[in-house]
Amino acid sequence: GENVEQHPSTLSVQEGDSAVIKCTYSDSASNYFPWYKQELGKGPQLIIDIRSNVGEKKDQRIAVTLNKTAKHFSLHITETQPEDSAVYFCAASKGYQLTFGKGTKLSVIP
Amino acid sequence: GAVVSQHPSWVICKSGTSVKIECRSLDFQATTMFWYRQFPKQSLMLMATSNEGSKATYEQGVEKDKFLINHASLTLSTLTVTSAHPEDSSFYICSARDALVDQPQHFGDGTRLSIL
Numbered sequence: 001g002e003n004v005e006q007h008p009s010t011l012s013v014q015e016g017d018s019a020v021i022k023c024t025y026s027d028s029a030s031n032y033f034p035w036y037k038q039e040l041g042k043g044p045q046l047i048i049d050i051r052s053n054v055g056e057k058k059d060q061r062i063a064v065t066l067n068k069t070a071k072h073f074s075l076h077i078t079e080t081q082p083e084d085s086a087v088y089f090c091a092a093s094k095g096y097q098l099t100f101g102k103g104t105k106l107s108v109i110p
Numbered sequence: 111g112a113v114v115s116q117h118p119s120w121v122i123c124k125s126g127t128s129v130k131i132e133c134r135s136l137d138f139q140a141t142t143m144f145w146y147r148q149f150p151k152q153s154l155m156l157m158a159t160s161n162e163g164s165k166a167t168y169e170q171g172v173e174k175d176k177f178l179i180n181h182a183s184l185t186l187s188t189l190t191v192t193s194a195h196p197e198d199s200s201f202y203i204c205s206a207r208d209a210l211v212d213q214p215q216h217f218g219d220g221t222r223l224s225i226l
Contacts, residue, residue: 034214043116043203043217044154089153096142096207098215100153 002027004092006101013080014109021104023090024072030092033066033073038087038103047088048075080108111137114206116218124226125196131189131221133204140206143187144215145179148201160187161209194225 003026013019025033031052036044050057050064050073057064061080066073077084085108091098113136121129133143142161146154158174160166160181168174176198178190187206191198201222205215 036217041220041222043114043205043219046214046216049214096209096215097144097156097159102153 002030002092002094002099004090004099004101006090006104008104009102010105010107012107012109015080015082017080019075019077019080019084019106019108021075021088021090021106022072023074023092023101024070025092025099026071027092027094028068028071030094032093033064034091034093034098035062035064035075036089036091038089040086044089077106080106082108082110084108112213112216113137114140114204114216114218116204116221118221119219120222120224122224122226123194126193129191129194129223131191131202131204131223133187133189133206133218135185135206135208135216138206138208138213139184139210140187141184141209142207143181144205145177145187145189146203146205148203148220150201154203191223194223196225199223199225 006023034049037047038044061078063076087103087105089103090101115134117132145157148154157172158166158168166179181187201220203220205217207213207215
């Protein structure tokens with residue numbers, strides 16, 4: 001089955017700096033890669049996703065890049081703000097079931 | 111759009127009782143719903159997948175007689191934890207998607223279950 005590795009497990013950045021979270025996947029047939037943000041006591045919220053026919057996607061301060069050859073994808077958050085502090089999960093899918101990474105706890109220091 | 115409502119958000123009950131958790135899609139048809147379990151500081155673990163009108167498909171190691179799932183309509187799925195014990199205490203999260211329009215999974219806000 002699919003295996004998703006996510007790094008780092010924790011990340012602290014100064015407000016205004018950029019944050020990068022990286023994921024690798026094992027199944028070359030995976031074709032959909034969403035990123036979710038989970039705040040304490042809440043469910044995950046979809047923040048951006050990318051399909052395998054696209055190499056990069058951007059939405060305001062958030063961007064995702066995908067390298068199919070290397071089987072890795074990354075989340076980039078620019079101009080970080082305190083409200084970006086949360087746990088971020090990457091996931092991979094080739095059908096409708098998601099396989100999640102273990103999560104990255106992002107702390108943005110004011 | 112794509113709002114998923116989960117209820118209750120928190121439940122505390124005695125060992126041996128059964129607990130029902132509801133998951134509703136408010137503004138779309140949820141042809142497929144998923145139930146996850148999440149332990150503190152860990153990732154989401156898929157428990158089962160259900161398609162409207164069909165029996166749920168359970169992941170390996172998940173007891174189907176323990177965790178009863180019903181997906182009788184396009185907007186509602188329920189998870190019943192039968193004869194709950196302290197080891198069933200966890201954060202349960204549902205998600206839903208409309209497969210007919212190839213929609214992403216959208217998650218509810220979870221249910222914190224504490225069994226005393």
